[in-house]
């Protein structure tokens with residue numbers, strides 16, 4: 001067999017050598033781009049360009065490699081490029097090995113530096129003060145709804161949303177012991193709730209115990225005989241505890257949406273591939289004028305700007321006064337968007353642009 005493999009492996013070696021040469025050539029060009037960005041004050045991470053690169057390489061793909069594999073490979077190539085342009089620190093809502101950490105890695109790859117930060121407010125501050133280049137925060141979950149603390153922090157902050165990440169949340173049963181030995185299961189209440197049916201069916205006698213985070217649950221279960229944790233697979237890898245059962249969540253389409261925050265806005269991905277988020281206040285009109293909310297939406301609707309989300313939060317300034325968080329299709333620099341905003345600012349006391357970013361992560 002070895003005789004048959006040797007000549008093919010020689011060919012693979014020759015291709016790998018060429019790969020490495022080309023990767024280094026590509027990285028050197030990224031280094032040149034980094035110099036231009038540093039001298040002009042541009043953002044190192046460019047979500048709209050990464051979106052275009054991923055789309056281009058997938059459109060060139062006519063071989064057996066799956067687009068998903070190509071995207072994963074390019075994720076790491078671009079991660080190396082970012083790190084070469086500038087040592088880049090990504091802060092995320094901790095602790096380590098939680099879903100937000102997994103989302104950050106999905107977006108930024110293995111070559112950048114990561115820092116776990118305990119609260120969403122501190123993540124905003126870290127980027128504002130330049131202690132981190134970008135922050136990754138959870139914004140909403142398909143079953144639990146919005147993360148209110150995340151929305152509220154946008155009111156005072158000038159940071160921009162530069163990208164979004166969608167992560168399918170899957171849970172595993174993680175333990176040093178096999179499932180039949182498990183008498184106690186630790187996890188965060190939400191994760192236990194998302195696996196309730198599975199746990200009832202497979203571990204009906206196990207005691208379910210609340211932990212501050214899924215990652216901490218793995219840490220606790222690691223050192224306790226007969227204990228397991230419900231957490232993501234990153235937590236199992238991180239704490240070096242084996243996964244006993246994969247995908248134990250009751251619903252398979254449980255997805256969390258995250259935002260990447262930076263100091264400088266992202267450019268346009270074009271071709272209807274952008275989304276924009278705003279914060280709008282109607283002031284006293286909301287309570288005193290019938291149809292005020294409808295009036296707020298008309299400048300968008302009349303220009304064919306599609307509204308995908310609207311959420312209200314108390315302003316905390318006066319009772320029954322609200323801010324509206326709005327997600328729409330298009331980029332801030334689109335002409336129809338500019339016109340809609342201009343019209344909105346004629347009657348809304350506050351129209352704040354929170355960022356424009358590519359639709360697909």
Ligand SMILES: C=C(O[C@@H]1C=C(C(=O)O)C=C[C@H]1O)C(=O)O
Pocket residue numbers: 029030033044045046047049050053077078079081082085
């Ligand atoms: C090289 C660049 O910088 C980063 C790296 C990219 C890449 O490796 O293709 C793309 C966008 C940026 O996040 C660039 O902006 O073109």
